[in-house]
Amino acid sequence: MKFVIQRVSHASVTVHEETIGRINQGYLVLIGVGKEDTKEDADRLVKKMIGLRIFSDENGKINKSLKDVDGELLLVSQFTLYADCRHGNRPGFTDAAGPDMANELYEYIIESCKKEVAVVERGEFGADMKVELLNDGPFTILLES
Template sequence: MKFVIQRVLESSVKVDGETLGSIGKGLMVLIGAGQNDTQEVADKMVKKLIGMRIFEDENGKTNLALADVKGELLLISQFTLYANCKKGNRPSFIEAGAPDMAEKLYEYVIAKCKEQVPVVERGKFGADMKVSLINDGPFTIVLNSDEL
């Protein structure tokens, strides 16, 4: 599983011109599920995401987690995180999880985050989404379950 975590001042997602999710200060997270990912893998990723201390304290040091700043989450499915660009110029997505499995894991991640974070917004799995954000920093982290 892969997460691209962006610390944001605000972020939103639209489908067909309709805003589905919108947050203020917090994290916008692109979520990709791989072929071998499980709920156990998702649990580790969510734990790491929620506990990540990437917000600044009163001294300007990144010592605060999402809960410490009353931050919000916007979770967006993103199968292209599993693009393989080794051969040619057209990415292959064979390493991405099958859509039905990936959607179940995406929904699972949302549910687990809602257990700990008061404001969790979301995109729409498989939709053509338009994502807007004001990146804070910018501060972007790539979290790969293979490295946990």
């Protein structure tokens, strides 16, 4: 499992020219699910993500968590995080989970986050999405199981 976490001032996701998710300060998280991933992997990454202290405190030190700043989450499924580009010019995706398993874990992650964070927005699994964001920093972190 892979989470690409981008600290943002704001972010949104659009499907068929309709905005389906929008957040203010918080994290835009691109989520890739691998074929070997489990709910336990998801639990570990969600706990780590929520606990990351990557927001500035009153002294300008990177010392506050998402909860400390009442941050919001926008969670977007992104199977292309499992692209294998080692051979040729066309990426392979054999390490990505199949759609049923990936969607089940994506939904599990969303529900887990809702237990911890007040505002959790989402993309649409399997859709052609347009994602806009203002990366704050820029600050981007990769978490992997």
